[in-house]
Amino acid sequence: MLARDAENLYWMARYLERAENTARLIIKISDTLLDIPNGASLGWGTLLKVAGLDQLYQEYYDDANENDIMHFLIADERNPGSILACVKFARENTRTLREMLPEDLWERINGLYLYIQNNLQDAAMNRRNKYIFLHNIITQRHAIVGLVASAMEQDLAYHFIKLGRSIERADMTTRIMDINYAISLPEDDPLFEITMQTLWAGILKSLSAFQTYRRLKAFHVNMSEVVDFLFQEKRFPRSVKHCLAEMEACLQSMPQNEKIIETIKTAQVNISKQNTKAMNLSRLHEYIDLSQKYLGNIHQSIDSVYFRADEPTAGLSDQASTQTQTSIVSA
Amino acid sequence: MKISSIEYASIQAYDELLDQHLRPRPVAKPLFDYLSSLDEKELEARRQAVEATIMAMGITFTIYSDAGNIDRAWPFDVVPRVMSRREWEPIQAGLKQRLIALNLFINDLYNKQQIVKDGVFPLEVLKGSANFRPQCVGVTPRFGAWAHICGTDLVRDSDGTMYVLEDNLRVPSGVSYMLENRQIMKRIFPELFRTSTILPVDDYPTQLYNTLAALSPRSGDVPVIVVLTPGIYNSAYFEHSYLAQQMGVYLVEGSDLIVDENDIVYMKNITGLQRVDVIYRRIDDDFLDPEVFNPESALGVNGLMRAWRSGKVAIANAPGAGVADDKVVYTFVPKIIKYYLDQDPILQNVPSYMCMYEDQREYVLKNLDKLVVKPANESGGYGMLIGPRATQAERDQFKELICNNPRNYMAQPTLNISTAPTIIEGQLAPRHLDLRPFVLQSDKLYATTGGLTRVAMRQGSLVVNSSQGGGSKDTWIVEEDL
Numbered sequence A: 001m002l003a004r005d006a007e008n009l010y011w012m013a014r015y016l017e018r019a020e021n022t023a024r025l026i027i028k029i030s031d032t033l034l035d036i037p038n039g040a041s042l043g044w045g046t047l048l049k050v051a052g053l054d055q056l057y058q059e060y061y062d063d064a065n066e067n068d069i070m071h072f073l074i075a076d077e078r079n080p081g082s083i084l085a086c087v088k089f090a091r092e093n094t095r096t097l098r099e100m101l102p103e104d105l106w107e108r109i110n111g112l113y114l115y116i117q118n119n120l121q122d123a124a125m126n127r128r129n130k131y132i133f134l135h136n137i138i139t140q141r142h143a144i145v146g147l148v149a150s151a152m153e154q155d156l157a158y159h160f161i162k163l164g165r166s167i168e169r170a171d172m173t174t175r176i177m178d179i180n181y182a183i184s185l186p187e188d189d190p191l192f193e194i195t196m197q198t199l200w201a202g203i204l205k206s207l208s209a210f211q212t213y214r215r216l217k218a219f220h221v222n223m224s225e226v227v228d229f230l231f232q233e234k235r236f237p238r239s240v241k242h243c244l245a246e247m248e249a250c251l252q253s254m255p256q257n258e259k260i261i262e263t264i265k266t267a268q269v270n271i272s273k274q275n276t277k278a279m280n281l282s283r284l285h286e287y288i289d290l291s292q293k294y295l296g297n298i299h300q301s302i303d304s305v306y307f308r309a310d311e312p313t314a315g316l317s318d319q320a321s322t323q324t325q326t327s328i329v330s331a
Numbered sequence B: 001m002k003i004s005s006i007e008y009a010s011i012q013a014y015d016e017l018l019d020q021h022l023r024p025r026p027v028a029k030p031l032f033d034y035l036s037s038l039d040e041k042e043l044e045a046r047r048q049a050v051e052a053t054i055m056a057m058g059i060t061f062t063i064y065s066d067a068g069n070i071d072r073a074w075p076f077d078v079v080p081r082v083m084s085r086r087e088w089e090p091i092q093a094g095l096k097q098r099l100i101a102l103n104l105f106i107n108d109l110y111n112k113q114q115i116v117k118d119g120v121f122p123l124e125v126l127k128g129s130a131n132f133r134p135q136c137v138g139v140t141p142r143f144g145a146w147a148h149i150c151g152t153d154l155v156r157d158s159d160g161t162m163y164v165l166e167d168n169l170r171v172p173s174g175v176s177y178m179l180e181n182r183q184i185m186k187r188i189f190p191e192l193f194r195t196s197t198i199l200p201v202d203d204y205p206t207q208l209y210n211t212l213a214a215l216s217p218r219s220g221d222v223p224v225i226v227v228l229t230p231g232i233y234n235s236a237y238f239e240h241s242y243l244a245q246q247m248g249v250y251l252v253e254g255s256d257l258i259v260d261e262n263d264i265v266y267m268k269n270i271t272g273l274q275r276v277d278v279i280y281r282r283i284d285d286d287f288l289d290p291e292v293f294n295p296e297s298a299l300g301v302n303g304l305m306r307a308w309r310s311g312k313v314a315i316a317n318a319p320g321a322g323v324a325d326d327k328v329v330y331t332f333v334p335k336i337i338k339y340y341l342d343q344d345p346i347l348q349n350v351p352s353y354m355c356m357y358e359d360q361r362e363y364v365l366k367n368l369d370k371l372v373v374k375p376a377n378e379s380g381g382y383g384m385l386i387g388p389r390a391t392q393a394e395r396d397q398f399k400e401l402i403c404n405n406p407r408n409y410m411a412q413p414t415l416n417i418s419t420a421p422t423i424i425e426g427q428l429a430p431r432h433l434d435l436r437p438f439v440l441q442s443d444k445l446y447a448t449t450g451g452l453t454r455v456a457m458r459q460g461s462l463v464v465n466s467s468q469g470g471g472s473k474d475t476w477i478v479e480e481d482l
Helices: A003-035 A044-050 A054-060 A066-074 A083-095 A103-125 A127-151 A156-182 A192-206 A210-216 A223-232 A240-252 A258-272 A281-307 A326-330 B005-009 B026-037 B040-057 B085-109 B123-127 B175-188 B190-195 B204-213 B237-247 B304-309 B333-341 B358-366 B392-404
Strands: B060-063 B070-073 B076-084 B149-156 B162-168 B225-229 B250-253 B257-259 B265-269 B272-275 B278-281 B314-316 B371-375 B409-413 B419-424 B427-436 B438-441 B445-447 B452-456 B470-478
Touching (some): A003 A066, A003 A083, A003 A127, A003 A156, A003 A192, A003 A281, A003 B265, A044 A066, A044 A156, A054 A066, A066 A083, A083 A103, A083 B237, A156 A223, A156 A240, A156 A281, A192 A210, A192 A223, A210 A223, A240 A258, A240 A281, A258 A281, B026 B076, B026 B190, B040 B070, B040 B175, B076 B085, B076 B175, B076 B419, B076 B427, B085 B162, B085 B333, B085 B438, B175 B190, B175 B204, B175 B237, B175 B452, B204 B237, B204 B278, B204 B314, B204 B438, B225 B237, B237 B250, B257 B304, B304 B314, B358 B392, B419 B452
Parallel strands (some): B076 B470, B225 B250
Antiparallel strands (some): B060 B070, B149 B162, B149 B427, B149 B438, B257 B265, B265 B272, B371 B409, B419 B427, B427 B452, B452 B470
16 A cells, blocks of 8 residues: 555544544533533633644634634634644545545545535534534534445555544543633632533533443543543543554554554553542643653654655654644645 | 527537437437426426536546635536447547557657658658657557557537547546546436437446556566556546546555666555556656656656666656647648558548648738637647637737747637537527547557537637536437437
């Protein structure tokens, strides 16, 4: 398989996963705004930091407010992490890959892109429309994942898609978990307990994890249990552990896999050894940052082994900010 | 559906489907019976379904502008162009005859130049050819075939005669639209295919694959074939990807390939390098190899010409094949056929005047208001003068252009190009069209069944190029009910 094609497949999957999770993130933010009591506030600036987009945002906007941020996250093509940009990149990548993907896949992704373009205006109008819009994006993305799962031969192309999807999913799960870090609510507020419960339940719901959490983990929702669940619950498909295991399984049937598997194992060990029991929000934020660095290392090793086999090894990057595919984004 | 008799009365062209009384020709009778069974609403619904299908299938081409690149849906008219098999078969034979002769001609030019020595093809024309590549001299590709894929543009004049307008031997495009047009028609009008015997077109990708595979320098093995594209921002990218997909071969860009010191071409895979045998290139000669041609090219591959010259990779079309894709060379094709094959041309050339010859130039300059003037090396309908429709200032400008560089211009009488009924605002109105069949040559010869019909969607317009507002129709070669 061509190195460039492998890279495009991997990023196509990453971008689609990012688009879906950004939709989830926005739904979660919108819910949070309704859930927090008077006297509490959502730090829009912190929120951007959590999403890894604070620097980029500051380049284009003066202050961090709901309207601008929503536009930035959904429709601003200058933001490579916006839903529109992600789907557009995924579509461009798919176009270069049409000859190796199930025929309907292009039509689906093209359809998702057309849907977003045609409905951006409506979605900007009010919260209800926005919710329907985001929900439809998630549904259409599910159809795409379903098509890949049911119609694509499980060859290398399939594995690159799965690698991209899993690493992005793990990364976005941690970013969504970090949203509550943006909320400031005095601990002596009488509503503190109940609000925090609601907020953590909201995180679970935005990741379609609430039901599973209750079944597998606990009935009551509290931060340390939720964090532990989203990092460590191997049976839940959006948990970090599950995503890493998926990647490892994929790599087992891929060539030249030793170095990458080793990086994944290192990440697994270091992520699991954190104690989530006595964590507060700022400790959690550090923990999430650290996890994102390990995910970044995994990405670097995939990149250097498969996509740049004929180039001298690039140094491992330390940055936790949102990664993007350089060639397509700058084009 | 109503036929716009007003528009039909205003033009004097031959119509492919209707006779002078606006009755369907026998070959189009079943089609019209069917169309008239649909009421206007139904037909409009189908037309919209076609548009939605095109958008959903993402059949697009790209328009470049300062405001960014726009992906436009491929404009498609649902009324097909119909031709009988009886009429088509001699045309097909004529296309093959033409390509055989052109390949003999190209091979001769790069080797002995016998045709020049024998005084049939003038040395000054060869010397003035922008597409003659000295880097190709002395090479004889497999089967003597240089132009493996040829797109020949045909038009019909008012008396019903088919003429060859030009031979596209560099990187002709459009075949994917021919194939997709048929797919769309089958999706939206399945009933039609039950009532008529329409010859299939779908074997093209297989034929193309066989044509390319036969060129492989390594016999016995399954050849590694790639389609070399300039990339996603090329207007024909859709087609490059489509053909690679249909043939099950790799779609590569220049940066995916390297040539090593042994002149072998490899592509960069995830696990290392894999040898490439055949390159179906969709990049112009100029950009193919920065070592030899344009050194600024970022699309090409260093060393590709070395690899090709030493026979370690096949390139289709071969570099330099464009020497015969030149509007001045075109005027010699009937002589070229006679010279190499000792046959009369089956297909007619449009009568042409070459500005390089004084007497013909005189005639052209005096009759600019009646003629179409074309530059030798442009494609896509650019740089042309359509005399009868031009302003005096435009004609004066061309007078100067011709006098400054007579070798670069030829002129033809304005043909009254045929029309076919096309749905325009709920009516069937005549629109001018041409036909581009595709002809393949390596170990065997093949010509498509029909080809791509391109139609000028604007009233009275003769420009069918998609880059300038042209659309297309499905092209049917049918068995006539006798």
